[in-house]
Amino acid sequence: MINLDFKSDTPIYEQIIEQIKYHVMKGNLEAGTIIPSVRKMALELSITPGTVAKAYQELERQGIIETIRGKGTFIALKIEKKPDEEKVEQISKEFQSKIIELKMMGYDEEHIVELIRNLYREMS
Amino acid sequence: MIKVENVSKRYSKIPVIEHIYLTVSRGEIRGLIGNNGAGKTTLIKCITGIYKPDDGSVLYDDEKIYDNPDVKHKVGYVSDNCGYLGRYSVSGMVRLYENYYPNFNKEKFNTLNEEFGLSLKSKVKNLSKGQKMRLGFMLELSKQPEYLILDEPTSGLDPVAKSKFMEILVQEVEKGNIGVLISSHNLGDLEKLCDTITLIEDGKVTNNTNVDDLKEQFVKLQVVIPGGIDSSKLNLPNIVNVSNVGSVYTIIIDNYDKMTEEWLKSKGAELIEVIDMGLEELYVSSQSRKGAEQNEKMA
Structure with missing residues (x-):
């Protein structure tokens, strides 16, 4: 389910967060699905349990997963979609720099919007 | 407990x-x-x-x-x-x-x-x-x-x-x-x-810690130093291990910080990249440093 890139600049725990979110968005992981416990996931991915725990804590804080003691960790039944302003600002900045790069390669507004629209459709 | x-x-x-x-x-x-x-x-x-x-x-x-x-x-x-x-x-x-x-x-x-x-x-x-x-x-x-x-x-x-x-x-x-x-x-x-x-x-405890902390404490870098440099010149006390292939150096550092980075740059380092390191490699390299220190003392 999760494929880590150890050479990437993105920290391992962020890669886990991102990939679980991706699977939730694609509908591969439906609400209520049990996901492996911290220790089991660590074994599977060959990383330390602490790293998995960090990712799970963040996912739990964002309301994407829920842990019920004695039962395990699940994809949350109801994922509340609320914008985190700080995060939105950070993403806007990332968009900004990507748009500059695309413009420098000759993409115009229409092309850029189309590119993003296609990517968005691929994900849902 | x-x-x-x-x-x-x-x-x-x-x-x-x-x-x-x-x-x-x-x-x-x-x-x-x-x-x-x-x-x-x-x-x-x-x-x-x-x-x-x-x-x-x-x-x-x-x-x-x-x-x-x-x-x-x-x-x-x-x-x-x-x-x-x-x-x-x-x-x-x-x-x-x-x-x-x-x-x-x-x-x-x-x-x-x-x-x-x-x-x-x-x-x-x-x-x-x-x-x-x-x-x-x-x-x-x-x-x-x-x-x-x-x-x-x-x-x-x-x-x-x-x-x-x-x-x-x-x-x-x-x-x-x-x-x-x-x-x-x-x-x-x-x-x-x-x-x-x-x-x-x-017979003595030398480290009692969280695995992630230990892995964060030690960092493995891949550094390019054009023209090469004598490994013995890379001698900061927190440098644990140095090896090289041509002008590409692999350096393991205890507590990597901005100062160390600047120091490496002053030695001609151009491309500094952090690479992932397993616990095994970390342990072996910290042990080999101790071996080298002991040899120096005996000499």
């Missing part, structure tokens, strides 16, 4: 372990790492109450373990040689355990054995090292312990049995909230299992 406080043990006046401190909480897996002869097994024998420490104390939830059967009932221990009674059969060992341990759960043993597949009729003396280890692990887990002490559990196991062993261990730790102390030379395995590790060298 297991509390090891200031434990020392001497064999005929020669100290083997000195002033050891460590703790293991319920639900925690702590790894014990050290070279051959560092004192791991001696420490484990003190922790399991087989040896009486010369100084200090080993407490389980504030109770002494030495000469205390009540505490020993809740502690599982798989030794490195699994010296069980050779003339007994596997089922004989199960009966023996049933008699001795009030919480022994035979059904649990049978469920575990579905995974590990030992023949109940085999005599213990005819089992291989890996099979004895499986037997020990199953027997001790079936005692439904609160704490589990494992001395080199994976050393005789084939790859399939090893991954089963780790899976079952993890499952049992989560289910029973067991506190585990595990010694091993296979640091790759420990990395996947442990929350915390204790490093011992020459």
